[in-house]
Amino acid sequence: MSSHEDDTTLQLDRAHVFHSWSAQAHLSPMAIAGGSGSHVWDESGRRYLDLSSQLVNTNIGHQHPKVVAAIQEQAAVLTTIAPATANRTRGEAAERILAHAPDGFSKIFFTNAGADANENAIRMARLHTGRDKVVSAYRSYHGNTGAAVVATGDWRRLPNEYARGHLHVFGPYLYRTEFWASTPEEECERALHHLERILQVEGPDTVAAILLETIPGTAGVLVPPPGYLPGVRALADRYGIVLILDEVMAGFGRTGAWLALDHYDVRPDLVTFAKGVNSGYVPAGGVMISEPIAKSFDDRVFPGGLTYSGHPLAMAAIVATLDAMTEEKVVENAAAIGTDVLGPGLAAIAERNALVGEVRGLGVFWAVELVADQESRTPVSPAIMGRIKAGMLARDVLPFVADNRVHVVPPCIVTPDEAALGLEVLGTVLDEVAAAL
Template sequence: MSDSTADLSPADGHRARELDRHILHSWSKHPATNPLAIARASGVRMWDHDGREYLDFSSQLVNTNIGHAHPRVVEAIQRQAAELATVAPATTNLVRGEAAERILSKIDAMAAVFFTNGGADAVENAIRIARVHTGRTKVLSHYRSYHGNTGAAINATGDTRRVGNEFAVGHVHCFGPFLYRSEFWAETPEQEAERALQHARRVIEAEGPSTFAAILVEPVPGTAGILVPPPGYLQGLRELADAHGIVLIIDEVMAGFGRTGEWFAHQHDGVRPDLVTFAKGSNSGYVPVGGVIIAEHILETFRERPIPGGLTYSGHPLAAASIVASIDAMTDEGIIEHAAHLGADVLGPGLRELAERHPIIGEVRGRGCFWALDLVADRDSRRPVDASVVAGLKGALLERGYLPFTADNRIHVVPPLVMSDDDARAGLAILDEVLAAHASAAP
């Protein structure tokens, strides 16, 4: 065994799985899951209790942007825990201010940060801020989206996890652009953008423009399929929001902090948001944290009246310290630039080469370290493969030491941004092998 696995114990793995019966897992029946028992992680690698090694091509839930156990972030958390492990949010605290300063330094024309515990309550509070600021209620979001599992956030979500959770009011949905499976019979990116914007415009007009507090969108919808928007779409939403006095909320929880090769994904499109939500990549999930980045004209509202909400752990010192260390490390080590390089020079070309060899891949899409393989039973009809195919591919990838992220008919290729070119190519080779084995086993 290597030094990383010398003291791992299979008995601990057995014990972990035994104790798992006490845990109700997200989005799962109890006790229907059989989760992988992970014991240790470092960089882009993880190990189970048997010492088996996995290349992490999931970034867990697409959040470990800086990789596992980055020494600067670990040390910052340890140091902060020894100095001041927790403090009430009503106090002022140096590391909290430094975390806000670091975040604001990476985004243009924003004035303040409201800290939350994670992405869902970041979206929740962004919606609240928009409603207070405008005095309106309705929120327009996409059907192909995921915004979290709290009251307003899950209602803003477009995918089927919303069903069964629709207890909040004021949520309206429209279809966003997705040329490969266009709702608008579009044939070009320009047509898709134009027709999706017209659809959004008509929904707002039909619902009453003066009733909308916010338009809430992911700059690149992640869980819905890594749907890079066509040129002009986000700018078109900005113009639509401005025309009706609506707040534009950009949900950067998954796409932000380097995932797409820019600090924030909306920066690719030059769009100006009013509110930006963040979480995951801001500290790679080492400590739960999220927040809302607020433009000056929105902040003015809360110079006149208090924000009607707060959280016990808002701006928690351990989380703040991890943000400072993460942003400093990402800046000093060129991690954002490396993510852009991986996407442009390794992952993008490599995945497109796989598509040339494997007819099961209907489309490759993405940027930076944020990619999806849209798997189809037939390329002409673009009919998605069924769940059993994806489950089989997932199992085969795990057997070969590749930790995947799968959703619906897709494999998402979303490694930590610190992955080396060689490790990325090794992962692509595993994907190639698994897809070839699937094709040879097909009837």
């Protein structure tokens, strides 16, 4: 497209679009015209390697032809239908998802996104237990709707605290331990002790659910230490609490497994999902429901629903996405990229660059935490993060930047060469910034 068209796009945006999580007056968004695979391009034709997967959701990449075709084919047959009806595409989507759920899961409740998936999982837990309180982590993000944003632990909760019954705990994060731990084992043991004490002093018979991201994503790709999630499961069992694992960001290939919980010996009661289930081609999310909770609504009404629950276009995108991921071994590719390219490459950058405090991750789900001083672990300033982001964009790589971290989260279909290029650019920019400081 011409520069005139690019200008028109930006003029329309700034005149009429209200952006999320932003002060509106000084925004200057990129004008993206198209994408394919691991790349996007702007309206001038400049191509960028997408090291962000947008909001960590385009797991199957941009414009996958099988998914696009499935949406087109469904649109020619049935574009929309009320959720009270039966629809073959919705049934097939539920069947495909349940094939990757833990044992003992029987039903899917479809939503429009991850936030309302968490809303409805919380609702199910409260109704199933007859209790009210929900315990989640301070370092977490669960969505921008009533209960989901209050379950969230980061700054976005504070101006939005309108939902009742939410408590927060510190989860394990050894690099910035809240528990004076020096080993993963100590961090695990003390985080579990902290969680149990909160349950005890709050009254465990008042707690409906523990809601955790299997691997907290926006908070920093905080891979839990061995034993933590099974320990949480044991506490939930001890006190009759529903365990909800939020797989919205970590699920469907992102960690090199179908679900992040597959890396751990843990079986939750509810699993929420969205994003990677169809790479956001048509908005969709949902709740995987274990048999005991599903049965509790056999003879009582579940008081929840959405006009677009199981929307046919979204369901067709799910079926095509999961089929293509299976046929093309996309999950296996994500695992190999993490083991062979991203893990070693990021470790090499950390070894040579004094700005890098810690690197952590799995599959195509990594974070590089940046510090002004490795001994004090003081986070680098927003100005430094701005320089890093600008440096990567100048070299045609689209980064995901959060707080004092660069998240390395390319699509699960990324090739070894593309991943290596992303690391080369990240390493070059970090080296230049470190040298300048």
